[in-house]
Each structure stands twice: as structure tokens, then as C-alpha cells.
Amino acid sequence: MKTMSEEISNCNHKDHDKNSYCVSIVPIFNHLDAAELKEIVRTARSVSYPRGQMIYRPGELSDGLYIVHKGSLRIFRESSGGKEQLVRILGPGEFSGESALFNESVHDAYAEALEPLELCMIGRESMQTFLLKYPQIALKMLAEFSSRLATSEEQAARIAMETVETRVALYLAGQVEAWKNTCIKLPMRRKDLASHLGTTPETISRKLADFEAAGWIRQTGQRDIEVIDLDALLLV
Template identity: 55%
Template structure:
């Protein structure tokens, strides 16, 4: 644990995480102030671990700067990459209301700043500001829908379709023909339930089919979105 803990004294020039998170950013400034008091900021180097499976879980983690990935490990050692979190995204949610042991791992993909709120502080916040609970409910239901859809893809689509659907989703998020993959082939494979080799091959197939163009391993151009999803 070489990370750097300190109270967040960033009420001045520095922008607090609180104001960029969907679950808090609708609040009035004075309310935000209250929440900021419960927030601590930690900085991490690239590739550092934030939490691991088996760790006691009583903290909500909000990404302020950087990029973190959460993943699970099967007994076989095979990895499933759950998500890549960008600034404003949060994790650690489950344990806040029920279980208290992490089943997944979280580590930074880049140097990052993470804001944390302790469970007991969050519970106080929820009691004081019930509208935050409603925001979190909305966020949870979105994640649940997303997770269910992802599972459905695994159950019903073959690898090439899962890749195509992933690319289409990325395109939708980023809004440009030229999309930037936020992770390596290995991580992408771990997210889509396949192998780096197969990802390579299927991307090559999509390219020779005229659906995409690979400018570099992480820069892809979507040429035919409809064809991709057909």
C-alpha cells in the first residue's frame, strides 16, 4: 500500500470529485459541502491495486482522475474483466447495502485519483438526503440492465457478434467514427470471454469484411455500423 492518503482539502482551486459524480452533482452547493467532508482522496500509480477479492468492503470508490479496471478471477486463474471505470464512475457499491467482502479486484490502468466514502458516512448521507438514494437506485437499475444485457450476449451471441456489439457500444459512447479502445487485446478478451488471439482474428475478419478499419491496435474506424450489427 504505497498510496497516499489525505483528507480532501480541495475546496479552492481543485475540483472535488463530488461535483462530477452523477449521484451527487444534482445537489445544492451547501449540501455538497457536507458530503465533501466525508470524502478522502487517494492517489495511485499505474497498475496499483485498490482492493482485492477477500478484502473487507466498507468503502465506496469514485474515480476522479485516471482509469481503473475491476475484474474477477475464476479458480482456474482465468480473468473476467467486469468494467473499466472513468472519471465520475464508482465502484464498491454492493457491499454498501448487503455483503461486506469483495468478490472482485480493482486496480488502476493509469495513474489515478480515487475519492472514497466510508459506508457509515454514506449511510448518514442517505438518511439526510433521500434524493441521493433515489439517484443511486437509478444508477443501480441502469447497471443491472446493462449487466443483464451483457450476460444475454454471452448466452446468445458468438464471439464475433460480441466484439461487434462492443465496438458499436463504444462508438455510441464516444460519438465518433474513429473510436479509441480503452484497453489491450488481453483485457478486451477478458471482458468478452475469449482470448487475445481470437480478438485479433475476429477484428481482422471484420476489417476484411469492410466493416471496420484498424489504424493502430487501439484506434479503430467504424465504417459500417449497421453491417456490424447485422
Template identity: 40%
Template sequence: MKKSYSASHHHTYHCEQSGDQCICAVPLFQSLTAEQKDQIHSLIHHKHYSRGETIYRPGETADSLYVLRSGKIRIYRLSESGKEQLIRIVTPGEFSGELALFRKGFYEAFAEALTDCTICAIKHSDFRDLLMQYPTTAIEMLATIANRLGTSEQQTAWATTETVKERLWHFLVSSIDTDEREPIVELKMAKKDLASYLGTTSESLSRELAHLEKEQRMEEIAYGKFKLLDFT
């Protein structure tokens, strides 16, 4: 029998009262009414992970969508030779574990807590019912997945056709903060994670950053924060 998520009583969903940023701070749920958010709140299971703890790993049964409430998570894969490839960093308000929503199976990557994390988990069976009832949420999720696919394809193209310096430069240009008056990039990950994301080593990344600065194409104005000077 299909579950019904229509509210049986009327009241306003208050973030302040619930303290549940898993719903209030997530773009995925912003199109929903207060009553609909209240129903989602009842489906959430809160989980806490310590820094360095593995949240899921390849081969484990995938049964939940994970929404990050606080902290940072890194999603990565390991090659047969043991080389790590960072896929993305998950920040508060973002989600992970969504691909298994559409096909029952197993996780295909590692998820590790970069910091102490609070996660809101929603069982896939419950979330599929929500997507059926609330098409706008389904569209929001598909848009996010499409953006991730585009980023993944770009990452693959960089790794196979460009030098480390070219990968780094294109990454910096694509990461410019549009809220800034000047072309500023502030890394959302440690440099060692950026090296993994770009398919290189920390040493090579540091060397190419120094080369770009020497060529006056950019300057590091604070640790992990860069001002781009030359777009040619």
C-alpha cells in the first residue's frame, strides 16, 4: 500500500523549534510546504560520525540517502593499485548515497568523515515514495545529479587529456566565487584532497601552484585562497 504523507494536522514547520537543518537548509526540500517538511522530519534517522570514520564503503548494501547536517565528508574511490581518486567533498545541506535510490544494490565508493559529522538518513523506500508524491523534489534531485555527472565527466577529461598545470588552472577558473568583485577562489578542500581530485600528487600540485604564481597568473592571498590574475 502506498504511504500517504499528507498532514493530518495543520501547523507551521519551524526550523528554530525542530533544530533540523537537514530539512530547512537543504535545497532539495525548499519547494515543499511546512506540512510536507514535517512529514519528512518524521522519517529522518540521525547519525553521528567521528572524524576519520568510514560512513560506507564499496560492497555494502545501499539502503539510505544521507543528508549532511554538519561537518564535511569526502567521497572517493580506490584503484586496483590502491591509488585514491577523490570524487567530491560533501558539505552541509548536500546529500550522498542517491544513486542506489534508482537501483537496489551496493555502494560503489567510500564515504569518510573529514570532520565530526551529523547526518540525517532517510531510507530509500521512504524517499522513493516522497519523490512519487512531490515531483518538484524529484526534479531538484535530478538537477543535482546532472550537475555531478557533468563535473565527473569534466574531471575524467582533465585527467586524460591535460597536464597537471592545465587541470589545476581549469579547476581554479571554474571555481571562481561569483559573489566576489575580483576573481577569487577559496578551496573547499585541503590541498592534498585537491591533488587527489585532480589525479596527481601533493608534491606535483605544490610545484604547479608555485609555477602559476611565478608566471603571475595567480597569487595565493591566504592559505587555500587565490586571486587569479591572468585568464589568457
């Protein structure tokens, strides 16, 4: 394979130790065989961002699909009044930029690097080609979208109908499930958690303090929480 260096120049995200391409960790691609993966990798570009830098902003033209290789980023929206709402945090293997891929070609949210970040970028046209050539990719992407849609609608419903207390409790329950452990580490600061749950950092602090006073949780570090009584929490 003389293309080794070529791959590197296009997308240097080949993990030499694990012999895997950046895209191979992505669920929507991981059913492809090595040759197909390489075809995709060849069209991918690699980009790095320092902590805090914006990857894109609302109104900017879309380049294509962004796949996180290392680090993490947050997607957020901004209201007329300047408040922001965190939509989602992306870790390795997750992707973004899709809204601009299929409909309008401009982004509708902000994407900001939370840590030193490495992305793989697949151009709009390449992506369309792959989707037609390998319909399985489209199917996986449909599944992913469908899942995101369900999450987003559930989120909207929660913010619309539940009290802040319930939302915080439900979030903690979700984290316990995600970590498969009653000791959880919040993946973001209060400010982002607040904007995600549609409240303020102050209220988050207060509610967590209330839960602790009730003996349902224990706050060990700023972002470390041990859930003691999950059932009580969900009865709020």
C-alpha cells in the first residue's frame, strides 16, 4: 500500500498502535471493511483546534461532516438576549455538522472546542457519494438521527413540563445510567449544565445542595457525585 503517506497527509489520525483510522471508531462507519474505510479516509481532512476555539458559528457555510477524533467540543445555541443553551457535547467518534449537509448549507449553532481537539472532516460531496454507494451508512445515520431526535424532543418536553428540581434529578439518573455506576462525574461545568437544563448555575447548586441535605446524593468533588438513593431522587 503505497498510500500510507498519502493517508497521513490527508488524515493523520491513523492510530499506529491500534491500527485503526479515525473514522473506524465512528459507529456509522464501523461496519465497513478495510478497503472501504480507506476509501473514506482518503477523502477526509484532519484539523486541529486549541481549547476554546470556535469550529463554526451560526450563519457560516458548511464544509461537511465533522468527526471528533480526540478531545471534545460543545454545540450550543444563542438566544436573542445573548443567553446560550448547550445542545450537546461531542466526544471521540461522534459527529456534527449534519444539519448543513442535507438542508441549508449554513450552520445554525456554535461549535467550540472544550479541550485540544482533533477533527476529521468529510466534504459534503464525498459524504453524499458514500451515502449513495454504501446505503448501510445512510441507514446507520438514520438510526443516529432518529435517536438524536428522540433525545431532543424529550429534552424539550422536560424543559417545558417538569420543574427544575425534576430536571436535575432526571439528569443525574441519566448519568448514573451512562456511567453504569452510582458514582458519576459531571461532564461539564455548572454553567453549561444549567444552560443544558434550561436554568441557572445558582439554581443547580441549590438543588444539588437540597438533594445532599435530603441524603440522596453526596458531592465528593465539584463534578463528582455519588448517588445514594436513586429511587427517592426520581420521586421528586
